[in-house]
């Protein structure tokens with residue numbers, strides 16, 4: 491990499507201090523590319539729920555972050571420099587990013603389970619992230635994407651991977667499924683479930699705004715637990731059978747309970763949503779006597795999930811564009827965070843300006 495070719499400074503959104511808020515600042519363009527790293531010019535970044543936690547500086551952020559640091563982890567961009575040992579990627583390639591930087595040598599990494607690497611570092615949490623014009627990442631984490639795919643879609647591949655990972659916990663083609671929680675990942679999961687032939691697809695959420703999107707993405711039945719008895723409604727809709735699969739995206743205890751109530755004997759529950767507190771489960775009636783399987787889902791399988799996610803988009807089985815409700819210049823990031831915190835947006839993308 492010839493450093494002279496790049497500006498020395500860029501605008502970036504950083505967590506400056508251990509307190510709520512984020513700030514736009516001038517930050518050095520990453521230098522000293524390692525032999526197995528690439529430098530990416532960020533064309534579009536996207537705001538994730540994690541970034542809202544970091545903005546608010548909640549318990550989780552305080553426990554995991556050491557400011558100052560460039561935040562953000564979702565992005566689509568173009569490779570502008572490659573390390574000396576990188577031969578499978580070249581300048582000009584369009585990439586999305588796997589945000590979990592794995593160690594490559596722990597037992598999980600060595601047994602094909604990099605998504606639960608014991609020494610994982612997360613972009614924008616432990617190392618400088620994507621809310622900037624340039625980001626330095628390991629070449630392994632740069633996922634090549636077709637050049638005809640819009641930057642904004644590349645920027646939401648990471649949460650899409652979460653959705654794909656959850657949907658593919660088991661084969662649900664031709665099966666009834668309940669998706670609890672219609673945030674971005676829940677909405678993406680609806681589209682994936684539909685694409686692979688699951689049905690009927692039932693979705694619950696307490697936001698009418700999100701339930702409208704759930705219908706657009708292909709849900710057959712949407713239910714608001716604030717307004718209706720979802721267990722009764724689901725049992726009626728499925729002729730008393732319940733559903734064969736539950737994909738839990740909300741992390742909300744009532745939704746988790748509803749999922750376990752309506753899952754059929756022999757079915758499965760895949761859990762992605764993170765509850766804030768411990769959740770109680772009736773193991774006897776909900777799990778053991780029904781002989782169901784429970785999956786904890788985190789991250790994306792590296793890299794099986796990415797191959798699937800890319801194909802689903804490349805072959806137009808799934809269209810994520812309707813979920814990108816807003817885009818702002820990087821300098822206007824506050825507008826995006828504000829809309830998301832008010833529940834008035836699904837995915838908000840940010841456009842670096844320099």
Ligand SMILES: [Zn+2]
Pocket residue numbers: 538539540563564648649
């Ligand atoms: Zn994310």
Ligand SMILES: [Zn+2]
Pocket residue numbers: 592593594595596597598599600604607608609610
């Ligand atoms: Zn590892």
